[in-house]
Amino acid sequence: MATSNDLSGLRVAVTGGTSGLGLALTRAFRKRGAAVAIVARTAEAVERVARETGAAGIVGDVGVKDDIYPIALQINGRLGGLDVLINNASSLGPVPLRLLGDTDCEDLEEAIAVNLVGPFRLTKALLGALAASAREGRGAVVLNISSDAAVNAYAGWGAYGASKAALKHLSAIWNEEQAAHGVRVLSLDPGDMDTALHALAVPDADPASLKRPETSADELIAAIVAALPPQRAAQPVGGYA
Ligand SMILES: NC(=O)c1ccc[n+]([C@@H]2O[C@H](COP(=O)([O-])OP(=O)(O)OC[C@H]3O[C@@H](n4cnc5c(N)ncnc54)[C@H](OP(=O)(O)O)[C@@H]3O)[C@@H](O)[C@H]2O)c1
Numbered sequence: 001m002a003t004s005n006d007l008s009g010l011r012v013a014v015t016g017g018t019s020g021l022g023l024a025l026t027r028a029f030r031k032r033g034a035a036v037a038i039v040a041r042t043a044e045a046v047e048r049v050a051r052e053t054g055a056a057g058i059v060g061d062v063g064v065k066d067d068i069y070p071i072a073l074q075i076n077g078r079l080g081g082l083d084v085l086i087n088n089a090s091s092l093g094p095v096p097l098r099l100l101g102d103t104d105c106e107d108l109e110e111a112i113a114v115n116l117v118g119p120f121r122l123t124k125a126l127l128g129a130l131a132a133s134a135r136e137g138r139g140a141v142v143l144n145i146s147s148d149a150a151v152n153a154y155a156g157w158g159a160y161g162a163s164k165a166a167l168k169h170l171s172a173i174w175n176e177e178q179a180a181h182g183v184r185v186l187s188l189d190p191g192d193m194d195t196a197l198h199a200l201a202v203p204d205a206d207p208a209s210l211k212r213p214e215t216s217a218d219e220l221i222a223a224i225v226a227a228l229p230p231q232r233a234a235q236p237v238g239g240y241a
Helices: 020-031 042-052 063-078 105-135 158-181 198-201 213-227
Strands: 011-015 035-040 056-059 084-087 142-143 183-188
Touching: 011 020, 011 105, 011 183, 011 213, 020 035, 020 042, 020 198, 020 213, 035 042, 035 063, 042 056, 056 063, 084 105, 105 142, 105 158, 105 183, 142 158, 142 213, 158 183, 183 213
Parallel strands: 011 035, 011 084, 035 056, 084 142, 142 183
Antiparallel strands: none
């Protein structure tokens, strides 16, 4: 039986895998033997993290429509299929954060493109691969990273909070619709973490009061493993293409 500590053979894609929570997830999955593909926009960071962790590095912007199929094709091709998709990359919207009345429509559109439409497109593009994994008994999980801003109305967090609220509801509907195909779709809040995104949003926060992203990564991995079939044995996986 697979445990949180032995994930050999699991094939995982992490968007935003070069920083903060995504980097912590990538390191934690690799340490447990999973094959991982990371996606981010900055080629240098993708190469650095790929070298450090042995993950397959993919450069792309999940907020750009034309990037989605190339990203999905590379994930599938380099991992030889996919068991777990983590939509983690995120845009804060306007920074410094501002009230909705002062938010440009383009900033709202950008937050929705990256935080909602991007995860929707990427999930859609990879649904066939995920359903195949479920049919093979490997299990299939999509984890959409949420936030307390998805449920609480924090002043100044309008673009980000609205996009995360929509992502949370989208996840619940995906989960209902995909249950018959064995694909689980989760939406989980990792908590307030000491990351670049948090520093950008709340520059005067005391880092000591925030969670370490490594702690959140371990909790999320436990939730993913709990959503996989209990009998899921260590599965064979091809090398990176
Ligand atoms: N930090 C917190 O306190 C907190 C709290 C609740 C929820 N969350 C959620 O946790 C997740 C991770 O946040 P974090 O704090 O770890 O962020 P982070 O440290 O800023 O890392 C963001 C990652 O996403 C990538 N990225 C950003 N925009 C992208 C795009 N359009 N396409 C592809 N990659 C993109 C970044 O690399 P490039 O810039 O090179 O693309 C980077 O790898 C997010 O979904 C966030 O909303 C965070």
